[in-house]
Amino acid sequence: MNKLISLEDAVNLVRDGDTVMIGGFLAVGTPERLIDALIKKGAKDLTLICNDTGFVDRGVGKMVVAKMFKKIYASHIGTNKETGRQMLEGETEVVLVPQGTLIEQIRAGGFGLGGVLTRTGLGTEVEKGKQIVEIDGEKFLLEKPMRANVALLFAEKADVKGNLSFHGATRNFNTYMGAAADISIVEAEQVVQVGEMCPDEVVVPGVFVKYIVDGGSL
Amino acid sequence: MDKQQTQEFIARRVAAELKDGDLVNLGIGLPTLVANYVPEGKEVLFQSENGFIGLGPAPLEDEIDPSIANAGGLPVTIVPGGSFFDSAMSFGIIRGGHVDTTVLGALQVAENGDIANYMIPGKMVPGMGGAMDLLSGAKKVIVAMEHTAKGNPKLLKTCTLPLTAVRAVDLIVTEMGVIEVTPNGFMLTEYNPEYTVEQIQAATGAELIISPNLKHMQ
Numbered sequence: 001m002n003k004l005i006s007l008e009d010a011v012n013l014v015r016d017g018d019t020v021m022i023g024g025f026l027a028v029g030t031p032e033r034l035i036d037a038l039i040k041k042g043a044k045d046l047t048l049i050c051n052d053t054g055f056v057d058r059g060v061g062k063m064v065v066a067k068m069f070k071k072i073y074a075s076h077i078g079t080n081k082e083t084g085r086q087m088l089e090g091e092t093e094v095v096l097v098p099q100g101t102l103i104e105q106i107r108a109g110g111f112g113l114g115g116v117l118t119r120t121g122l123g124t125e126v127e128k129g130k131q132i133v134e135i136d137g138e139k140f141l142l143e144k145p146m147r148a149n150v151a152l153l154f155a156e157k158a159d160v161k162g163n164l165s166f167h168g169a170t171r172n173f174n175t176y177m178g179a180a181a182d183i184s185i186v187e188a189e190q191v192v193q194v195g196e197m198c199p200d201e202v203v204v205p206g207v208f209v210k211y212i213v214d215g216g217s218l
Numbered sequence: 219m220d221k222q223q224t225q226e227f228i229a230r231r232v233a234a235e236l237k238d239g240d241l242v243n244l245g246i247g248l249p250t251l252v253a254n255y256v257p258e259g260k261e262v263l264f265q266s267e268n269g270f271i272g273l274g275p276a277p278l279e280d281e282i283d284p285s286i287a288n289a290g291g292l293p294v295t296i297v298p299g300g301s302f303f304d305s306a307m308s309f310g311i312i313r314g315g316h317v318d319t320t321v322l323g324a325l326q327v328a329e330n331g332d333i334a335n336y337m338i339p340g341k342m343v344p345g346m347g348g349a350m351d352l353l354s355g356a357k358k359v360i361v362a363m364e365h366t367a368k369g370n371p372k373l374l375k376t377c378t379l380p381l382t383a384v385r386a387v388d389l390i391v392t393e394m395g396v397i398e399v400t401p402n403g404f405m406l407t408e409y410n411p412e413y414t415v416e417q418i419q420a421a422t423g424a425e426l427i428i429s430p431n432l433k434h435m436q
Contacts, residue, residue, distance in 0.1 A: 025268040025269070025289075025291075026289075026291035028284065028285060028287045028291065029285070051305070052345075052347075055291075075345055075346060075348065076344060076345040077343070077344060078342075079344075084343060088340070088343075096336075096345045096346060098346050098348070098349075098350040099267065099305065099309065099346075099348040099351060100305075100309030100313050100348060100351030101350075101351070103305040103306050103309055104306065107306050118313065118354075119313075119354045119355075120313060120351045120355075121350050122354070123381060123383070124350065124380065124381045124382065125380050125381075126346075156285075166302070167285050168283060168286040168287075168296075168302060169266070169268050169270055169285060169287060169302060170285050171302065171303060171305075172268055172304060173304070173305050174304070175304040175305075175306070176304070176306055
């Protein structure tokens, strides 16, 4: 099966009201072409799960400026003034999640786990409304799995089976979000044929990738 | 001392705390400067929570690789012997107790080690990023900050802002002195001779225990 699709077909898979996971860390390792195409197509009332909200002109921040989100889960919004404005004025609901907890919630969502137990956030506002579980006398917060309808991801290289490899610090959330979404779409800088990628260099196996957009050809 | 000299003075003193072979995570801002003052002969590796060990100095303009950025999104380099990984691995390293020391800034620190450094409700809500995980997972937590904010003490009996972590801080380094968090409260172990102990106490919102081995801060 050929997983390659056009940029337009890819963003048409995102529907109003969807929950979307988007890879990247302060616009490093973010699928910018998918984001630009999605803004052009338009979508509303989305829920975002992402490490941060990027910048007003870079990364997922451009979607914040286009007012595409009704709710945002992120660990950090401080680099995008528009996110803060929308939150303080009640236009967008923002849930701040510790970064290490967020990636584990996504991992749990994709890997069939019922949740994760962590000390992170104990005694802070993060613990509000959550179950505290005691294991051998030590307290942990129960953090539930997260899933999404669509994941928009970035990779340095993909083969047409969806095996992925990365460069530099672009792995961040891109490696696990595909597992936690019904439809995962990867924008790859470079797409190669089967056999042109050494199995040793594969960081994410193609099983987690449903569609590939050849970013380098655009 | 002007602001820059103050920050360099603090960073230099923090760097003296680092041990040969340590894995260290530096927060954004003042803590980032600590990397410039690692004493000669000590090998310290820096972890960047966006996904690598071996954070190196900023690159020359023509050697910038946009995929290699620090957790603040700024271009950096990776040193020989470094490694890239994803956020799950990165926070496994952090939460799992494999980071020896983390250096963070703070808005407030309480005498029991509570720390507030991620939001001022209604005013500034950048989010906790990786700070809650670092505070719960790193073996040693050093706060590097100016002693007061606009003349108001930041070292307090109890924090009034939302906490980032409970009883997490081990050591505080300011331009006025070095303060250990002990079971009995803040202990001044070193002081900057530009100030008297009385002045330092007056700038502190909790009682300082004066170490019997009180020394000049170098």
